[in-house]
Amino acid sequence: MVNLITKIKDLELKNPVMTASGTSGFAEELNDFYDVSLLGAVLLKGITLHNRDGNLYPRMAETASGMLNAVGLQNKGVDYFIKHIYPRIKDYDTNLIANVNGSTVEDYIEVTEKINELPNISAIELNISCPNVKEGGMAFGISCPSAIAVTHEVRKVCSKTLIVKLSPNVTDIAEIAKAVEGQGADSVSLVNTFLGMAIDAEKRIPLLSTVTGGLSGPAIKPIALRMVWQVYNAVKIPVIGMGGIMNATDAIEFMLAGASAVQVGTAIFKDPFIPVQIVDGIENYLERHKLNSVSEIVGALQI
Amino acid sequence: MVNLITKIKDLELKNPVMTASGTSGFAEELNDFYDVSLLGAVLLKGITLHNRDGNLYPRMAETASGMLNAVGLQNKGVDYFIKHIYPRIKDYDTNLIANVNGSTVEDYIEVTEKINELPNISAIELNISCPNVKEGGMAFGISCPSAIAVTHEVRKVCSKTLIVKLSPNVTDIAEIAKAVEGQGADSVSLVNTFLGMAIDAEKRIPLLSTVTGGLSGPAIKPIALRMVWQVYNAVKIPVIGMGGIMNATDAIEFMLAGASAVQVGTAIFKDPFIPVQIVDGIENYLERHKLNSVSEIVGALQI
Amino acid sequence: MSKKEVRDFLIIENRPLNNSNFFIKLKSNENLPDLFPGQFVNIDIPEQNEVFLRRPFSIFEVDYNDNTISLIVKILGKGSKKLTEIGIGKTLNLVLPLGKGFTLPEKSDKVLLVGGGSGMAPMLFLAKKSGLLKGQVHLLIGARAHSDHIVLNEYAEYGHFFYATDDGTFGEKGYVTQHSVFKHSLSDYTKVYACGPLGMMKAVAAEAKSQNIFCEVSLENLMACGFGVCLCCIEPTTKGNLCVCTEGPVFNVNDLKW
Amino acid sequence: MSKKEVRDFLIIENRPLNNSNFFIKLKSNENLPDLFPGQFVNIDIPEQNEVFLRRPFSIFEVDYNDNTISLIVKILGKGSKKLTEIGIGKTLNLVLPLGKGFTLPEKSDKVLLVGGGSGMAPMLFLAKKSGLLKGQVHLLIGARAHSDHIVLNEYAEYGHFFYATDDGTFGEKGYVTQHSVFKHSLSDYTKVYACGPLGMMKAVAAEAKSQNIFCEVSLENLMACGFGVCLCCIEPTTKGNLCVCTEGPVFNVNDLKW
Numbered sequence A, B: 001m002v003n004l005i006t007k008i009k010d011l012e013l014k015n016p017v018m019t020a021s022g023t024s025g026f027a028e029e030l031n032d033f034y035d036v037s038l039l040g041a042v043l044l045k046g047i048t049l050h051n052r053d054g055n056l057y058p059r060m061a062e063t064a065s066g067m068l069n070a071v072g073l074q075n076k077g078v079d080y081f082i083k084h085i086y087p088r089i090k091d092y093d094t095n096l097i098a099n100v101n102g103s104t105v106e107d108y109i110e111v112t113e114k115i116n117e118l119p120n121i122s123a124i125e126l127n128i129s130c131p132n133v134k135e136g137g138m139a140f141g142i143s144c145p146s147a148i149a150v151t152h153e154v155r156k157v158c159s160k161t162l163i164v165k166l167s168p169n170v171t172d173i174a175e176i177a178k179a180v181e182g183q184g185a186d187s188v189s190l191v192n193t194f195l196g197m198a199i200d201a202e203k204r205i206p207l208l209s210t211v212t213g214g215l216s217g218p219a220i221k222p223i224a225l226r227m228v229w230q231v232y233n234a235v236k237i238p239v240i241g242m243g244g245i246m247n248a249t250d251a252i253e254f255m256l257a258g259a260s261a262v263q264v265g266t267a268i269f270k271d272p273f274i275p276v277q278i279v280d281g282i283e284n285y286l287e288r289h290k291l292n293s294v295s296e297i298v299g300a301l302q303i
Numbered sequence C, D: 001m002s003k004k005e006v007r008d009f010l011i012i013e014n015r016p017l018n019n020s021n022f023f024i025k026l027k028s029n030e031n032l033p034d035l036f037p038g039q040f041v042n043i044d045i046p047e048q049n050e051v052f053l054r055r056p057f058s059i060f061e062v063d064y065n066d067n068t069i070s071l072i073v074k075i076l077g078k079g080s081k082k083l084t085e086i087g088i089g090k091t092l093n094l095v096l097p098l099g100k101g102f103t104l105p106e107k108s109d110k111v112l113l114v115g116g117g118s119g120m121a122p123m124l125f126l127a128k129k130s131g132l133l134k135g136q137v138h139l140l141i142g143a144r145a146h147s148d149h150i151v152l153n154e155y156a157e158y159g160h161f162f163y164a165t166d167d168g169t170f171g172e173k174g175y176v177t178q179h180s181v182f183k184h185s186l187s188d189y190t191k192v193y194a195c196g197p198l199g200m201m202k203a204v205a206a207e208a209k210s211q212n213i214f215c216e217v218s219l220e221n222l223m224a225c226g227f228g229v230c231l232c233c234i235e236p237t238t239k240g241n242l243c244v245c246t247e248g249p250v251f252n253v254n255d256l257k258w
């Protein structure tokens, strides 16, 4: 039996496979298909301080080997989450990780303070990389000073494992990773979506109500993999990799590039079972390669 | 008959379709398939001051809807080009545009000076965005000061139309575009390839000899399109768009987003006739939409 | 909510119904879950370089005896076209059952089902499943021209059919909402259901609303996941932005912001 | 250089030769250009979501009378697998003719053709096209085991065949370079040609070089374009980095940096 246990600082996962925020609802929808306790963690959909309706329809456009989304953090706000959703999901036997969003540093602090009180939330993923909101979001994640500012403040009120989710829409992602590491982030997760755009040539209009949206899926995998490798070589904290992972081979590539764990996003739309299949596929890979523990492949790329 | 004539500053193209540098050799290889005079322009493969062997094999990896390359500007140097290649191609009845590269500002200047002497080269594309060379290349294109420095110097010695080719590996491409516009660039072309990476999970090695390489093809189209739109809205000079264009619809999307002309790169590897088919497809689109001139669709996206 | 599944089906029929709509019958090895009119499946399109996401299609017919479901697929773009080209004996991978179906009519109801094109599929399923007498079910079917009409004679036993075409080549000339059944007798019905082009559904809804008649429509918003995790398919409603894939695709028109 | 083309071919045969190699015959509507042993075609793989670029395959047989070309395709990954699954009657899009072929032998030559797996294809084409008497052509074919061998009896008239298998289940046991023909009689040949796994070609090349025998090999470097524009397929040679797709795929081993 190979050992799939993965540690993100103090947080222990039964395996390195998580779902990505915004692609797996509040875990309940996946639990309609299978027992989510098969997964290392489920990232909950992005939460903000107040109710957000999100952006107008259409919010989605298919692209070559990928998709654009412009959901814009639709959610009912942190209080609704705590009162109505958390009680329903808190006993799932997996790690639930909250994805915290804000338009201002104060927003981030307040949401974090509230989530921090919930015993069955294992960790907080600080999303400073949402490209689909007018204020805040990605704006925090594309410059070092703002990334530092928000991480610094949130760290003070967050006693749980703190993961900072990075934007790929930057010149030097390693620099941002180092900056948030310096503020006490326990881990960085990357990448969020790439800012992209799609057009209906016949109608001469954008396909998204917001004109631009976030690109995800296999199309972005080569860039995401490169970024994970760069960040892994720049920081000491564990890296969580994602971006276009569709199968176990993809997941293993991210781990070889330096990811301690992976998140699976858009693939879930293709097939909600993919995260579970990836767990099996990693186990199988380790057995075939006669490795005892999944930690042995983390950063094991031979250059 | 619709009017396909396109102007990039003083440079007149019979239609807005060019090939992209590094994907169409020195025009001769395409001319083996069809008469290159059907095209608006052919971008010649990147030229440097001295002979460059390029990077080691393997230089290529297929990815989802795209490919990575790590050619590294293999070429025999500008003098060889002038003596041996230019005489063979100079009479093709299309616009030949030289793609100029360097490791230092002095390199760029010297290559430009030499190319500037060649009467049948219509324009110079200053490549400050090659991700596959250790020195220079993309390093110039990812910060405003260095982009300004090289454009400023090259402009002084370039009396031809000067196009600056931008890197997408930046936080704010519009800022770089404005910076080079300020130095007298006649046009900007974008995007060059995205820095990416691919791994052989079984062998645990990178698929490229250089570990990272440049991502091109349909995978990047949504991001490239967004960047063209951002740059179009930021500068007054004509924008040349590219990144994953595979057919006339893609080309028209780039033009609607603001590109005065387009370049077709990786698609040529799939089918060398694609640039020609795109010319026909644009003509057909204009007729169907009862438009007289291709210039009417440039930036015609309705927001 | 019943457990959702990802399941392979065998294509056992794939044939044109008219120039743009196909009938596709799929068979499973195992028992089918309960499926209701208005529910849909999400299909992975095989062997197509350009389609990335699944494509949703309403369930048209279900046979629990031989574990088959049937669809009516209209060729709209790359994915639907590919579906109609895949040969018998090949496998399709489906996610099902998805969405909430129509509110089934009561014994006392008299219903009008308004359909167009592939929007026929859930209407016919509903007619069959309604449990009403033939006289209680009127089906008003619209199309551009005669050649676009899907005529399925075997459904004659489930209701009375009325036809409208834009060009008058079959049934009455004009839109469904201009059809005599709709214009003059709408108030005869206790429930109106519609599925088809958005413009048609909006016109039906407007009339039903103004006459205060119960009316449900089935929306076809663009979907990425189909099971409620992506929030791409939302429709603005009086209860906020709701997911069409889980809170719909069937909505009471009173809840919509039309 | 002859004009290059992008052309559709019809698949008229597609059948296994052994457990991993397929024979695929393609027919064109129009006359074929001249094609030489060692040249290749670049095939667009249809109906495969995961293959983006074309895949290169050596020309095995050409029939100018019925405008057919044949290939031997070994299943290596996604693209080659898909090719072997595409049914007769379907269309494949090819770029051709690509690359430079082998230097054809002179009338006085005695040649040894060393092939392995799908590397047989250009070797058999060369044997047929050489114009030499059967006695002047020796073909030494290697494989892992008997079941991996491709035996094409109709080629017996073009040369004498010798076989080697790693496990001794067919012909002599061992690598081709350990075969008696190779070990003891290499100096009998005036020209040696090889196509197959890199290790095999390198071993053959080393021996031929040491004995100063003319030797050409056909390389299979990864390609993006296949016609000289991308510079991805380069091989380091005494003349610098050369494109395998235009300056090769056939190289004289003296020019290679092996």
Ligand SMILES: Cc1cc2nc3c(=O)[nH]c(=O)nc-3n(C[C@H](O)[C@H](O)[C@H](O)COP(=O)(O)OP(=O)(O)OC[C@H]3O[C@@H](n4cnc5c(N)ncnc54)[C@H](O)[C@@H]3O)c2cc1C
Residues within 6 Å of the ligand: C040, C051, C055, C056, C057, C058, C059, C071, C072, C073, C074, C075, C076, C077, C078, C079, C080, C081, C118, C119, C121, C219, C220, C221, C222, C223, C249
């Ligand atoms: C719940 C539900 C049930 C459906 N039931 C059926 C059914 O029973 N039979 C049937 O034929 N179709 C049905 N549809 C519609 C069907 O899903 C689309 O026709 C199909 O996804 C189109 O895919 P494509 O690849 O052929 O088109 P694409 O190539 O993806 O698109 C072609 C063009 O159509 C537009 N388009 C595609 N899908 C939609 C959409 N859903 N809404 C608006 N515009 C769209 C695209 O933007 C594009 O302009 C249903 C849709 C939903 C959401």
Ligand SMILES: Cc1cc2nc3c(=O)[nH]c(=O)nc-3n(C[C@H](O)[C@H](O)[C@H](O)COP(=O)(O)OP(=O)(O)OC[C@H]3O[C@@H](n4cnc5c(N)ncnc54)[C@H](O)[C@@H]3O)c2cc1C
Residues within 6 Å of the ligand: D040, D051, D055, D056, D057, D058, D059, D071, D072, D073, D074, D075, D076, D077, D078, D079, D080, D081, D118, D119, D121, D219, D220, D221, D222, D223, D249
């Ligand atoms: C000039 C030339 C002539 C050829 N002639 C023939 C022929 O006649 N018959 C035949 O069966 N094959 C031939 N090949 C090889 C053939 O092109 C590859 O087997 C095919 O491209 C593999 O595609 P795939 O999608 O099946 O494999 P993929 O799924 O793309 O790859 C599977 C694995 O094989 C590796 N791989 C793929 N292609 C190559 C390659 N060219 N060199 C080294 N490793 C590779 C990949 O890196 C990967 O690890 C030829 C290649 C060249 C360049």
Ligand SMILES: Cc1cc2nc3c(=O)[nH]c(=O)nc-3n(C[C@H](O)[C@H](O)[C@H](O)COP(=O)(O)O)c2cc1C
Residues within 6 Å of the ligand: A020, A021, A022, A023, A045, A046, A047, A069, A071, A073, A099, A127, A130, A165, A191, A192, A193, A215, A216, A217, A218, A220, A242, A243, A244, A245, A263, A264, A265, A266, A267, C230, C231, C232
């Ligand atoms: C529809 C959709 C909604 C998303 N919502 C969120 C979100 O709320 N918070 C967040 O941090 N990331 C969000 N993301 C980004 C994903 O978590 C992930 O970073 C990205 O999609 C890349 O991974 P993938 O290619 O595997 O999908 C969303 C992505 C998609 C496609």
Ligand SMILES: Cc1cc2nc3c(=O)[nH]c(=O)nc-3n(C[C@H](O)[C@H](O)[C@H](O)COP(=O)(O)O)c2cc1C
Residues within 6 Å of the ligand: B020, B021, B022, B023, B045, B046, B047, B069, B071, B073, B099, B127, B130, B165, B191, B192, B193, B215, B216, B217, B218, B220, B242, B243, B244, B245, B263, B264, B265, B266, B267, D230, D231, D232
């Ligand atoms: C194999 C290869 C070589 C390239 N070489 C160059 C080059 O020499 N100079 C340059 O400016 N861009 C070069 N590029 C980038 C292309 O010109 C183009 O910017 C990029 O590929 C995006 O367009 P596409 O998706 O249509 O290929 C190269 C791209 C490829 C794939």
Ligand code: FES
Residues within 6 Å of the ligand: C222, C223, C224, C225, C226, C227, C228, C229, C230, C231, C232, C233, C234, C243, C244, C245, C246
């Ligand atoms: S399609 Fe994803 S939530 Fe409805």
Ligand code: FES
Residues within 6 Å of the ligand: D222, D223, D224, D225, D226, D227, D228, D229, D230, D231, D232, D233, D234, D243, D244, D245, D246
């Ligand atoms: S494959 Fe492109 S140059 Fe050889």
